[in-house]
Amino acid sequence: MILLKYGNTNTFLIRGSEGYLLVDTDYAGTLPVFFKAIKECHVKLQDIQFVMATHYHPDHMGLIGELMRQGVKLLLVDVQAGRVHFSDKIFAKDKLPFVPVREEEATVITCAESRAFLARLGIAGEMIHTPSHSEDSISLIMDDGDCLVGDLEPLEYLAAYEENALLKTDWKHLLAFRPRRIYYAHANAKDMIGIF
DSSP, X not given: OEEEESSSSEEEEEEETTEXXXXXXXXXXXXXXXXXXXXXXXXXXXXXXXXXXXXXXHHHHTTHHHHHHTTOEEEEEGGGTTOTTTTHHHHHHHTOOOOOOOGGGSEEEOHHHHHHHHHHTTOOEEEEEOTTSOTTOEEEEETTXXXXXXXXXXXXXXXXXXXXXXXXXXXXXXXTTOOSEXXXXXXXXXXXXXXX
């Protein structure tokens, strides 16, 4: 897995036998620095087979439309359908160079189908629905113990959210996989050794 940091959001390239899966992009308008970041990692755009967003807030999906226009395929989890255009008005208001996502061209899967789908890409892992941050949020759990959680509130903040049963449920679900390392979109990765 390669961490790409070219803006305010941690994005990740996961290598499979058929190419890379890009997890999250930054805000619209960051395409030039995205290209610089992948070049520094010796990755070409045509090496990226699919892009997915952990959720469709503007700082996670701003480049998806542009990448699709250049041949990268969109992987969409069914719980995200209907939320893909959540950020369109934000980008229009900010007058940013934004290409809307062509949702109708996406490859749509369910979380239950994600393990088999990822295996066809040569990636060992699965996706789970973690809706405490937003209804369309998903997390990607790799069999090697790495877990990408987007904007999920960190485990150590759980006590501050006594009334957020959904966040507690998300973490209970994630911890059942016994993750080795948690990767956040806006914080440093957290080792989970000693948690269990």
